[in-house]
Amino acid sequence: MHDDVRRNQATWNAASADYQRRNAARLPTDDPTWGVWGIPERELQVLGDVSGKDVLELGCGGAQWSIALARRGARLTGLDLSEAQLAFAREQVKAAGVEVRLVHASADDTGLPSSSFDLVFADHGAPGFVDPARWVPEAARLLRPGGLLAFNAATPWLHACWDPERKAMGDRLVASYFGMRRFEDATDGAEPSMVEFMLGYGDWLRLFLANGLRVVDLLELRAPEDAWTTYTTYAPPEWARRWPAEQIWKVEKAG
Numbered sequence: 158m159h160d161d162v163r164r165n166q167a168t169w170n171a172a173s174a175d176y177q178r179r180n181a182a183r184l185p186t187d188d189p190t191w192g193v194w195g196i197p198e199r200e201l202q203v204l205g206d207v208s209g210k211d212v213l214e215l216g217c218g219g220a221q222w223s224i225a226l227a228r229r230g231a232r233l234t235g236l237d238l239s240e241a242q243l244a245f246a247r248e249q250v251k252a253a254g255v256e257v258r259l260v261h262a263s264a265d266d267t268g269l270p271s272s273s274f275d276l277v278f279a280d281h282g283a284p285g286f287v288d289p290a291r292w293v294p295e296a297a298r299l300l301r302p303g304g305l306l307a308f309n310a311a312t313p314w315l316h317a318c319w320d321p322e323r324k325a326m327g328d329r330l331v332a333s334y335f336g337m338r339r340f341e342d343a344t345d346g347a348e349p350s351m352v353e354f355m356l357g358y359g360d361w362l363r364l365f366l367a368n369g370l371r372v373v374d375l376l377e378l379r380a381p382e383d384a385w386t387t388y389t390t391y392a393p394p395e396w397a398r399r400w401p402a403e404q405i406w407k408v409e410k411a412g
């Protein structure tokens with residue numbers, strides 16, 4: 158396991174109980190919502206009809222999304238690196254009375270068979286915490302031809318405007334855009350030992366193309382007017398009304 162992955166694993170194990178308590182209201186298991194502003198899937202329609210599909214959630218945390226999709230008739234695998242998050246997920250799955258296979262692995266080295274999923278997705282799951290040069294090829298390997306990879310994560314805007322000195326989001330560019338890749342202590346003062354990853358738009362595009370993935374859409378999420386969030390150290394709602402703080406890439410494996 159790479160040092161960054163190991164470091165994030167320790168941080169997520171330590172943060173899990175507090176994370177689940179703080180975010181409980183934003184993690185429904187029936188009507189799933191995207192991101193820190195809780196925008197419903199029923200509005201965004203990112204995943205479409207999942208019934209009968211083999212679906213993998215990368216960085217499932219407490220498996221709330223996985224449970225919601227299992228309830229819609231999909232065959233779910235929830236994968237996470239953190240033992241503490243998976244222990245919470247196991248309880249949630251049992252309480253929900255649905256079938257979700259839980260896998261303990263890192264998103265860049267899953268050990269799962271090639272071409273075994275119709276949909277690989279994440280909502281602020283593993284993609285922000287693993288080097289994209291490592292997890293994107295693994296996701297592409299796991300998808301069947303024609304399968305969809307959809308993931309919500311932070312944006313280059315967010316990382317460029319994060320001021321590590323003040324540990325706050327500003328309205329000025331601070332970090333360099335060119336060469337953007339690995340951040341320590343970025344965008345979340347609450348979890349200081351986290352390592353995060355983000356690429357510029359051209360770098361994302363070339364990485365997808367190099368792995369046989371065609372871009373279907375890029376949804377830049379705007380905070381709703383009445384936005385509220387349990388992520389107090391993320392961008393404030395008024396910031397995210399002006400600039401995109403989250404983005405959902407939808408890319409498809411060549412059929």
Ligand SMILES: C[S@@+](CC[C@H](N)C(=O)[O-])C[C@H]1O[C@@H](n2cnc3c(N)ncnc32)[C@H](O)[C@@H]1O
Pocket residue numbers: 162165166169184215216217218219222236237238239242262263264265279280281282283286287
């Ligand atoms: C911000 S949480 C999001 C979890 C879930 N999607 C949710 O909305 O609550 C990020 C999750 O990614 C997991 N994670 C971080 N790095 C990972 C990796 N390399 N492989 C798999 N999971 C990882 C963490 O353990 C954590 O559960």
